[in-house]
Amino acid sequence: MFIQVSVNEIAKHVPGQLNELARQNAIWGEFKYPRGSEIFGEGEPAKYVYQIREGAVRTSKRLSDGRRQIGAFSLRGDIFGVEDGEVHRFTAEAIVNTTVLVAKRRSLFAELANDDISAANNVRDLVTRTLERVENHLLLLGRQNSVERVAAFLFEIDRRLGQPKVMVLPMGRRDIADYLGLTVETVSRALSILRDEGVLSVGRGLTQREIVLRDRPKLGEKRVCQSDPERRSRCPRLS
Amino acid sequence: MFIQVSVNEIAKHVPGQLNELARQNAIWGEFKYPRGSEIFGEGEPAKYVYQIREGAVRTSKRLSDGRRQIGAFSLRGDIFGVEDGEVHRFTAEAIVNTTVLVAKRRSLFAELANDDISAANNVRDLVTRTLERVENHLLLLGRQNSVERVAAFLFEIDRRLGQPKVMVLPMGRRDIADYLGLTVETVSRALSILRDEGVLSVGRGLTQREIVLRDRPKLGEKRVCQSDPERRSRCPRLS
DNA sequence: CGACTCCTTGACAGCGTTCAACAGTAGTGG
DNA sequence: CCACTACTGTTGAACGCTGTCAAGGAGTCG
Numbered sequence: 001m002f003i004q005v006s007v008n009e010i011a012k013h014v015p016g017q018l019n020e021l022a023r024q025n026a027i028w029g030e031f032k033y034p035r036g037s038e039i040f041g042e043g044e045p046a047k048y049v050y051q052i053r054e055g056a057v058r059t060s061k062r063l064s065d066g067r068r069q070i071g072a073f074s075l076r077g078d079i080f081g082v083e084d085g086e087v088h089r090f091t092a093e094a095i096v097n098t099t100v101l102v103a104k105r106r107s108l109f110a111e112l113a114n115d116d117i118s119a120a121n122n123v124r125d126l127v128t129r130t131l132e133r134v135e136n137h138l139l140l141l142g143r144q145n146s147v148e149r150v151a152a153f154l155f156e157i158d159r160r161l162g163q164p165k166v167m168v169l170p171m172g173r174r175d176i177a178d179y180l181g182l183t184v185e186t187v188s189r190a191l192s193i194l195r196d197e198g199v200l201s202v203g204r205g206l207t208q209r210e211i212v213l214r215d216r217p218k219l220g221e222k223r224v225c226q227s228d229p230e231r232r233s234r235c236p237r238l239s
Numbered sequence: 240m241f242i243q244v245s246v247n248e249i250a251k252h253v254p255g256q257l258n259e260l261a262r263q264n265a266i267w268g269e270f271k272y273p274r275g276s277e278i279f280g281e282g283e284p285a286k287y288v289y290q291i292r293e294g295a296v297r298t299s300k301r302l303s304d305g306r307r308q309i310g311a312f313s314l315r316g317d318i319f320g321v322e323d324g325e326v327h328r329f330t331a332e333a334i335v336n337t338t339v340l341v342a343k344r345r346s347l348f349a350e351l352a353n354d355d356i357s358a359a360n361n362v363r364d365l366v367t368r369t370l371e372r373v374e375n376h377l378l379l380l381g382r383q384n385s386v387e388r389v390a391a392f393l394f395e396i397d398r399r400l401g402q403p404k405v406m407v408l409p410m411g412r413r414d415i416a417d418y419l420g421l422t423v424e425t426v427s428r429a430l431s432i433l434r435d436e437g438v439l440s441v442g443r444g445l446t447q448r449e450i451v452l453r454d455r456p457k458l459g460e461k462r463v464c465q466s467d468p469e470r471r472s473r474c475p476r477l478s
Numbered sequence: 479c480g481a482c483t484c485c486t487t488g489a490c491a492g493c494g495t496t497c498a499a500c501a502g503t504a505g506t507g508g
Numbered sequence: 509c510c511a512c513t514a515c516t517g518t519t520g521a522a523c524g525c526t527g528t529c530a531a532g533g534a535g536t537c538g
Contacts, residue, residue, distance in 0.1 A: 142420030181381030
């Protein structure tokens with residue numbers, strides 16, 4: 001009951017998914033993680049599934065020398081931890097003060113053996129969407145320039161936030177940079193370019209993390225390089 | 240029977256996986272694809288699962304202007320097409336003349352609803368491994384330099400080929416470049432650097448696609464940038 | 479209010495791309 | 509068998525995008 005209500009309140013676009021997952025497991029309840037704290041670490045046994053009630057989470061990997069790659073951002077209503085196997089392959093950290101619903105989980109897909117078609121479909125959809133997102137991210141990291149990356153990021157977040165008038169980013173430039181495979185300076189410069197081109201507004205009496213998209217069609221064009229034959233930078237090579 | 244034998248012959252390290260997958264589906268048999276031909280295209284309905292009997296396959300995505308990102312290479316014995324949903328999210332092409340076993344497939348995870356625990360585990364393992372590989376690839380594309388990328392590529396292929404004396408690459412430099420998010424020239428230069436450092440030999444009476452790894456430990460060190468943690472965050476110099 | 483972090487901007491450098499030339503190899507047909 | 513051709517791969521030189529370093533401003537939180 002408690003779960004039923006809260007999940008439906010929070011995640012209108014993924015109604016009841018955690019319910020399905022939780023039905024045959026045990027909901028452990030709500031947990032709060034302060035800004036910057038670790039929810040689980042890479043290599044730890046994966047015992048739970050999480051849904052964000054309030055806040056935002058980043059999942060990341062690190063190299064030994066500190067270089068970091070963020071694989072995904074999870075926002076309000078999003079579920080994470082499902083796609084892992086026996087152990088977590090990512091580290092998950094709260095970007096801001098975050099409240100999550102936690103459900104005990106069996107091993108991946110275990111609930112599918114229990115004839116629960118609905119839960120099976122939900123898990124399948126989650127894994128499918130995860131794969132699709134990650135694979136598109138490969139293309140972004142491997143073949144797109146900095147402005148395209150930032151535009152793609154803004155486009156994605158804007159969509160996931162429901163295209164609000166003012167987009168409030170929970171994460172800082174450092175996180176954006178590590179998500180896009182860039183540096184903070186390059187992210188900042190790309191945002192300035194988009195601002196100067198009239199695509200968005202930033203600052204203007206707002207926080208630096210509040211962005212107003214002024215020209216979404218133009219942003220959409222920026223996402224993928226529209227091979228401008230004049231500027232032969234990194235993109236055009238058509239061969 | 241025919242399938243049983245051939246699968247076990249070919250894929251010792253993934254014994255019988257396609258058998259499991261095929262048991263409740265229908266094996267359609269063997270198909271041959273000439274070098275460079277398309278096995279399936281991005282966006283096409285996903286009707287079959289494939290296992291490579293002989294040859295090699297690349298799966299890739301393209302941007303509208305022709306930029307390409309290869310997501311994975313499939314070698315002899317490998318299964319591909321399982322991780323897709325209703326439609327293929329990648330294009331699959333034969334790198335060389337390739338023979339594949341083809342099995343009709345149901346929708347993703349459908350076989351799990353049929354109480355086939357063994358098949359369920361196989362699908363789960365395939366999806367888990369796919370996710371792990373792709374996520375590591377994110378880190379490579381987002382945060383590693385050219386030599387690290389090429390070293391990681393060689394390390395992976397060497398392992399998958401069973402560390403032979405002479406590594407015979409089925410793919411050309413162009414494919415390697417598009418897999419690593421680089422250009423052919425940069426791949427070639429990185430190989431030359433590794434050659435000059437005594438890590439490998441290439442050419443020497445062999446084809447350019449035949450490589451001898453002379454110092455696997457050193458190659459392993461090249462894979463990830465270790466060394467001074469305090470200096471720059473991106474990576475130390477090459478030379 | 480002060481110390482801290484975050485963000486932006488500028489100057490510069492470096493790594494990887496682009497462009498170009500050349501050598502090696504494979505495929506083809508005479 | 510040898511030309512002829514097309515393709516692949518290597519190497520050099522110059523360019524430029526992005527990283528690095530530095531400085532300063534803006535916001536945050538004690």
